[in-house]
Amino acid sequence: MRQEFYKTLMSPVWLVILVLAAVLPPLLPSYYLHIVILSLVYVALASAWNIVGGMAGQISLAHSLFIGTGAMLSTALLLKLGVNMWLGLVISAVISGAMGAMIAWIDFRFQLGHLSFVLITLAFAEMGTVIVEGWDFLGGASGLLLPQDKGDFLAFQFGGGIGAFWVMLVLAIASILINVAILNAPLGYYLRTIRDNENAARAIGVNILRYKVAAMVISAMLSSVIGTAYVRYLTFADPYLLVSPIIIIEIVLFATVGGLGRAYGPAFGALLLVPLGEILRGKLGGTLPGLHYFIYGVVVIAVILMSPRGLLPLFEKWFSRARPKAATTK
Amino acid sequence: MLEVDHLVTGYGGVPVLQDVSLTLSAGEIVGLLGANNAGKTTLINSLSGMYAPMSGRIRFEGQDVTAMTPKQRVEIGIIQVPEGRLVFPEMSVRENLLLGGINARARTHRPRQMDHVLELFPRLQERLGQKAGTLSGGEQQMLAIGRALMAEAKLLMLDEPSLGLSPLFVQYIFGIIDRLHAEGLSILLIEQNLNLTLRHAQRCYVLERGKVAVEGASDVVKDDPRTRRAYLGL
Amino acid sequence: MAEFLQALAQGLLIGSTYGLLALGMGLVYGVSGVVNFSHGDFISLGMFLCLALYSALALDPYVSLVITVPLMTVIGGLVYWYLLRPMVGHQFLMVVQLTLGLSLVLQNGILMVFGGQPARTPSVVESKLLILGDVVVRVPHVIAFVVSFAMAIGLYIMLRSTDFGRSIRAVHQNAHAAALMGIDVSRVQTLTFALGIGILAIAAALLLPGTPIQPAQGLRYTVITLIVVALGGMTNFVGIMLGGLIIGLSEAYGTIYLSDTLGMLLPYGIFVLIMLFRPQGLTWSSSR
Numbered sequence A: 001m002r003q004e005f006y007k008t009l010m011s012p013v014w015l016v017i018l019v020l021a022a023v024l025p026p027l028l029p030s031y032y033l034h035i036v037i038l039s040l041v042y043v044a045l046a047s048a049w050n051i052v053g054g055m056a057g058q059i060s061l062a063h064s065l066f067i068g069t070g071a072m073l074s075t076a077l078l079l080k081l082g083v084n085m086w087l088g089l090v091i092s093a094v095i096s097g098a099m100g101a102m103i104a105w106i107d108f109r110f111q112l113g114h115l116s117f118v119l120i121t122l123a124f125a126e127m128g129t130v131i132v133e134g135w136d137f138l139g140g141a142s143g144l145l146l147p148q149d150k151g152d153f154l155a156f157q158f159g160g161g162i163g164a165f166w167v168m169l170v171l172a173i174a175s176i177l178i179n180v181a182i183l184n185a186p187l188g189y190y191l192r193t194i195r196d197n198e199n200a201a202r203a204i205g206v207n208i209l210r211y212k213v214a215a216m217v218i219s220a221m222l223s224s225v226i227g228t229a230y231v232r233y234l235t236f237a238d239p240y241l242l243v244s245p246i247i248i249i250e251i252v253l254f255a256t257v258g259g260l261g262r263a264y265g266p267a268f269g270a271l272l273l274v275p276l277g278e279i280l281r282g283k284l285g286g287t288l289p290g291l292h293y294f295i296y297g298v299v300v301i302a303v304i305l306m307s308p309r310g311l312l313p314l315f316e317k318w319f320s321r322a323r324p325k326a327a328t329t330k
Numbered sequence B: 001m002l003e004v005d006h007l008v009t010g011y012g013g014v015p016v017l018q019d020v021s022l023t024l025s026a027g028e029i030v031g032l033l034g035a036n037n038a039g040k041t042t043l044i045n046s047l048s049g050m051y052a053p054m055s056g057r058i059r060f061e062g063q064d065v066t067a068m069t070p071k072q073r074v075e076i077g078i079i080q081v082p083e084g085r086l087v088f089p090e091m092s093v094r095e096n097l098l099l100g101g102i103n104a105r106a107r108t109h110r111p112r113q114m115d116h117v118l119e120l121f122p123r124l125q126e127r128l129g130q131k132a133g134t135l136s137g138g139e140q141q142m143l144a145i146g147r148a149l150m151a152e153a154k155l156l157m158l159d160e161p162s163l164g165l166s167p168l169f170v171q172y173i174f175g176i177i178d179r180l181h182a183e184g185l186s187i188l189l190i191e192q193n194l195n196l197t198l199r200h201a202q203r204c205y206v207l208e209r210g211k212v213a214v215e216g217a218s219d220v221v222k223d224d225p226r227t228r229r230a231y232l233g234l
Numbered sequence C: 001m002a003e004f005l006q007a008l009a010q011g012l013l014i015g016s017t018y019g020l021l022a023l024g025m026g027l028v029y030g031v032s033g034v035v036n037f038s039h040g041d042f043i044s045l046g047m048f049l050c051l052a053l054y055s056a057l058a059l060d061p062y063v064s065l066v067i068t069v070p071l072m073t074v075i076g077g078l079v080y081w082y083l084l085r086p087m088v089g090h091q092f093l094m095v096v097q098l099t100l101g102l103s104l105v106l107q108n109g110i111l112m113v114f115g116g117q118p119a120r121t122p123s124v125v126e127s128k129l130l131i132l133g134d135v136v137v138r139v140p141h142v143i144a145f146v147v148s149f150a151m152a153i154g155l156y157i158m159l160r161s162t163d164f165g166r167s168i169r170a171v172h173q174n175a176h177a178a179a180l181m182g183i184d185v186s187r188v189q190t191l192t193f194a195l196g197i198g199i200l201a202i203a204a205a206l207l208l209p210g211t212p213i214q215p216a217q218g219l220r221y222t223v224i225t226l227i228v229v230a231l232g233g234m235t236n237f238v239g240i241m242l243g244g245l246i247i248g249l250s251e252a253y254g255t256i257y258l259s260d261t262l263g264m265l266l267p268y269g270i271f272v273l274i275m276l277f278r279p280q281g282l283t284w285s286s287s288r
């Protein structure tokens, strides 16, 4: 199984991506560069969420807590206590991981089942919003403004634009590779077993608590780190964007549209929908605010009704039909 | 009255019933025997329209009902007393009976049918306001049959009515079945209890792994060596 | 003491309407197992329809009901028939994602039509007060209380003593057996969903007078409803109405005796504890 991972790692596709990444961004107008960066943020977030939501089949709506911690806490630590943002990133990730572990433990201890898990994580997400909005240290309802990005790497500054692009590219690829690695490791196998039949998994002696905690902690820490990088790019730590349940609903929908539980599914969904949404917003946002979300909603409903396993499997089928001789790389 | 022609039904594309044919004339009691997992419940649910058959056809009183919904079949009088009784546990006996007669054809005659059912099962009269879930197994079987009668059945199909009942109750229920037959009802009786069924039914089919292994008049089926073999799964 | 009584009145009055919101969700869950995450956005839809009718025809929200209730009922029926019914037999989780998608569609459809500014819909009774000793209550709240309980009692009677009500309960208790009675299960599920959305149209008008509305509020209403339903027991009628009152009271007292933030956290805290320790809610399902 490990070979699969190394094969992916050695794939020539990376070379192509690297060359494109080096050549394209300087040529892109800044507006399109922004769209590319945003797409990468959501590729990273959707892939991170997939470890819990897709592989373990647990629709967690609490991930806005981890993203929000990564963004708001690291910013607050810097502004209020002067903590270097690299250290802030680590602190936030550790706290997010601890919260994730706690949620996984609660899920295990009380044997929540799928529906209760969705409901409880939604309640946690809402509580997170209320706490951030009511706590001045984290910026309250008005948010926090980071100092200007002067490109000082040691202060977690990447010079905006192209620098942010590279950071997001690294995070997105890391997030996807972690997906590939988990899917091809025992952890991935056990998570699928738990997802498909938790009782059967328990009966054959799978240590459910261990795997649930592992998945949640990896996913939470990853989301937190992405949150920190995202807020550095945005400069403004906006609680209505970063801690609201809407961000997690978007992520769930991207992952669903792409294909839950697959290594590239959520990334595919985000790559498809984020540019679509952003371009729509750019063109029509002034006259029709909300149009891009509206379209996301319509797309996800259509995909669920027509291809419940997501669009990626559909594309794979077309692809392999178009090139029947091609080696099937997953 | 009922003709089943080369019926094939299954779950998820895997056939369970393989080419089953049977007939039932008006006023007959026909027994359908078979070991566990032979496909008896699958057959009765196909007759009720719960699953679309993979092939074959079902005719009732000369009419092709193969494509009819469960609701339409209830309305033309094909009524099932399901395996395990499946009474509505949180509802009173009275409400269960009312639900039995909820179909468009029977709805307006419910008071009359209710009197008939309660006369047939005086026990239910005493328990009219009690929740069905609190009844004993035998009483629940009475309720399930009563509920089916409320629907003004023309063909009454019973799926293992003796399952889990004490011998006394089994005697009682089979007495009721005989009485309903005497009143002119056509009955398809699904059972595992071989001797009992052979005694009460005029003709029998023996189902073995989704196929009809033996059929004929009850005494013929009784003496056919294949019956016991199908039964013991040899 | 006056403050205490004031909060008591306020909590009970608003809580009754929360109960009504939750009855719709509980009914739908009971017959089709669907937890509708766009529930709150349908409430928004009801409120904005009232706003539109006020802007266009100067109708009072209570009068608008004549139009919004049938309209929303039909919309609910169509949504179930074309979007949710095809999901029967699929994984339950897909329904969660589908209704989340529906929530985005509704919320942003409203945003596109009405814009994002908070809006008010005036009503003739909006500023009328009722003074009972130390306690001052707003007339719209009293109307909401009376109508909510009347609706709840009406629904209860409908479930107990009509054929449609018994069909709903039959599908809830055993859908297979219900089908064998000749009940069209899909039809009952569709009508129940339509009924649930129709109830929301009424609840929307009850909550509307004096309340600023904005398109993004839907999720909050969904969460409040979920909390009430979890508290009362998904399919327990009396429990749900009680749950509504408890959440109404905890909101009212929370904002008085605790800080704003803690007050707002209180219902969620109660919810999490209930979910963890009593997954069936406060009272065991007995009335259905």
Ligand SMILES: Nc1ncnc2c1ncn2[C@@H]1O[C@H](COP(=O)(O)OP(=O)(O)O)[C@@H](O)[C@H]1O
Binding pocket: B011, B016, B034, B035, B036, B037, B038, B039, B040, B041, B042, B043
């Ligand atoms: N809902 C179902 N899904 C899949 N397989 C089923 C289902 N119901 C029954 N079966 C299978 O069909 C076969 C026949 O079952 P059934 O009709 O219940 O037999 P019987 O009533 O004679 O005991 C069995 O092998 C059983 O496992």
Ligand SMILES: [Mg+2]
Binding pocket: B040, B041, B042, B083
């Ligand atoms: Mg059987």
